[in-house]
Amino acid sequence: MSASTHGPRERIVYVTAQRLRRAGVTGTGLREVVVAADAPRGSLQHYFPAGKDQLVGEALEWAGTWAAERVDEHLARMRRPTPARLFAAIVDDWSTDLAVRAFERGCPVAAAVIDCADTNEAVRQAADSALQTWQRPITDALASMGRTPRRAQALSTLMLCALEGAIVLARAQRDTAPLRLVARELGPVLDA
Amino acid sequence: MSASTHGPRERIVYVTAQRLRRAGVTGTGLREVVVAADAPRGSLQHYFPAGKDQLVGEALEWAGTWAAERVDEHLARMRRPTPARLFAAIVDDWSTDLAVRAFERGCPVAAAVIDCADTNEAVRQAADSALQTWQRPITDALASMGRTPRRAQALSTLMLCALEGAIVLARAQRDTAPLRLVARELGPVLDA
DNA sequence: CCGCTACTATGACAGTTGTCATATGGCGCG
DNA sequence: CGCGCCATATGACAACTGTCATAGTAGCGG
Numbered sequence: 001m002s003a004s005t006h007g008p009r010e011r012i013v014y015v016t017a018q019r020l021r022r023a024g025v026t027g028t029g030l031r032e033v034v035v036a037a038d039a040p041r042g043s044l045q046h047y048f049p050a051g052k053d054q055l056v057g058e059a060l061e062w063a064g065t066w067a068a069e070r071v072d073e074h075l076a077r078m079r080r081p082t083p084a085r086l087f088a089a090i091v092d093d094w095s096t097d098l099a100v101r102a103f104e105r106g107c108p109v110a111a112a113v114i115d116c117a118d119t120n121e122a123v124r125q126a127a128d129s130a131l132q133t134w135q136r137p138i139t140d141a142l143a144s145m146g147r148t149p150r151r152a153q154a155l156s157t158l159m160l161c162a163l164e165g166a167i168v169l170a171r172a173q174r175d176t177a178p179l180r181l182v183a184r185e186l187g188p189v190l191d192a
Numbered sequence: 193m194s195a196s197t198h199g200p201r202e203r204i205v206y207v208t209a210q211r212l213r214r215a216g217v218t219g220t221g222l223r224e225v226v227v228a229a230d231a232p233r234g235s236l237q238h239y240f241p242a243g244k245d246q247l248v249g250e251a252l253e254w255a256g257t258w259a260a261e262r263v264d265e266h267l268a269r270m271r272r273p274t275p276a277r278l279f280a281a282i283v284d285d286w287s288t289d290l291a292v293r294a295f296e297r298g299c300p301v302a303a304a305v306i307d308c309a310d311t312n313e314a315v316r317q318a319a320d321s322a323l324q325t326w327q328r329p330i331t332d333a334l335a336s337m338g339r340t341p342r343r344a345q346a347l348s349t350l351m352l353c354a355l356e357g358a359i360v361l362a363r364a365q366r367d368t369a370p371l372r373l374v375a376r377e378l379g380p381v382l383d384a
Numbered sequence: 385c386c387g388c389t390a391c392t393a394t395g396a397c398a399g400t401t402g403t404c405a406t407a408t409g410g411c412g413c414g
Numbered sequence: 415c416g417c418g419c420c421a422t423a424t425g426a427c428a429a430c431t432g433t434c435a436t437a438g439t440a441g442c443g444g
Contacts, residue, residue: 008391024307026218030432042392045434052432104310110360111306115216117363118296128364157361158377161370162350165357168302169349171309172320178353185350189381200421221401234422237404244402 008039009047016059021105025056025115025123056112057126063108064130071137083142083190087159090138091183094167095176103171109134110164135160155190162186200231201239208251213297217248217307217315248304249318255300256322263329275334275382279351282330283375286359287368295363301326302356327352347382354378 015037019028030052034041048054074089075081097105109127116123135156142152162182169178207229211220222244226233240246266281267273289297301319308315327348334344354374361370 022310024216024218026216026431027307027311029430031430040392042394044432046391102310106306106309109364110302113360113364114298114303114306115219117298118214118294119219124364124366131361131364154373154377157370157373158354161357161361161374162353163357164360165353165355168305168356169323169353172301172305172316172323174316174320178349181346181349182353185346185381189377218401222403223400232422234424236402238421 008037008043011037012039012043012047012055013058013062016055017063017108018105020056020059020063020108020111024111025120027115030055053120053122056116056123060109060112060123060126060130061133064133067134068137071134071141075137075141081141081145083145083147083155084187086138086141087163087186087190088183090159091163091166091179094163095170095179098167098170098179099176103174106167106171107164110167131160158186159190200229200235203229204231204235204239204247205250205254208247209255209300210297212248212251212255212300212303216303217312219307222247245312245314248308248315252301252304252315252318252322253325256325259326260329263326263333267329267333273333273337275337275339275347275351276379278330278333279355279378279382280375282351283355283358283371286355287362287371290359290362290371291368295366298359298363299356302359323352350378351382 012033016028016033019033019036022028030044031041033055034044044055048058070093071086071090074086074093078085078089109130112123112127116127118124138156138159139149139152142155143149147155163179166178166182170176204225208220208225211225211228214220222236223233225247226236236247240250262285263278263282266278266285270277270281301322304315304319308319310316330348330351331341331344334347335341339347355371358370358374362368
């Protein structure tokens, strides 16, 4: 959960991802990042010569892989997995994270998209790719539950849409109700 | 669609809302706004003495009411409205807007939430309230279609979650497919 | 010891941010 | 006219942004 490895570089990437979740790309300053990561400022231009874009890109990539691994963890823990149960587990993750952190942080990928989709093509691509990294294990899991590839793809997209939207609503009203709601409502659809 | 009334004040609010959709709150500069609104810079401190927070708040309020009116327009146009058809109409609005504008602009409310939910309580409240303004006519419509108040509320929440998330995914991959997908998948659930 | 590389440290740059103080128009009203 | 108010104009402010140039340190192989 904390920094994967403990070098300054990894800390910077990790901290960046967390800051993105709070205030988006534009709202996250590099100086603030290195301070929070307890890293030297010079490391920025050393490890990320391409500047903020590269750092944000790697933060998104990190977040994508982390989320994907989390999906696999859930699947491993389930004795009789179904699409609805997987979705419920993911939603529950977010629900407790939001509640515990007082709705401080949302999804870094969504933040990147909303801030940069039209102003920074590099970041947009990174966000898109992170999204795919996250979605792939979900799609695969659904396929292994008997859905056709086409159907698995559709259902995983539906999951992510509902989840991302629910996170936004939850943070707006400071209440996890939307998350619980989508899990409940979509359950039958997913397991149909 | 363009500025409601044509005074400088209204133009500023409208332009702000559109800029929010592009780059979020932090990414939208006030000088840039007044230039795009063709308004004098002095009008900012004159009409919005409480500063950026007030302006963003009014932009969100404007957006909320606009979206609510749009819902009513759709309902008025339908001869035999159902929840799924209403949802499809709303999604279609967004779909063409995204496509026409090359995925340049998303939802201003989501942008405000993601940028400010944890850093600016005033804006967060404005976003929450705009969201309610938008959701209310939908809930009412669903109720008038025979759903219980409780059910109508749940379904309208589900709609907004799926929509907001689909907008994010669509902008990430520059494709309206997620929007069309949620409309298709959620149709049966909504009309059940 | 030298030289080399990896990393750190710092200071400066030009640009932008939101906000404020102040001054100037314009126009109706008494 | 002349007072006064609404609106506009403009300049400055300190704080911050991302980026870069430059210098420094440590450690290792030769």
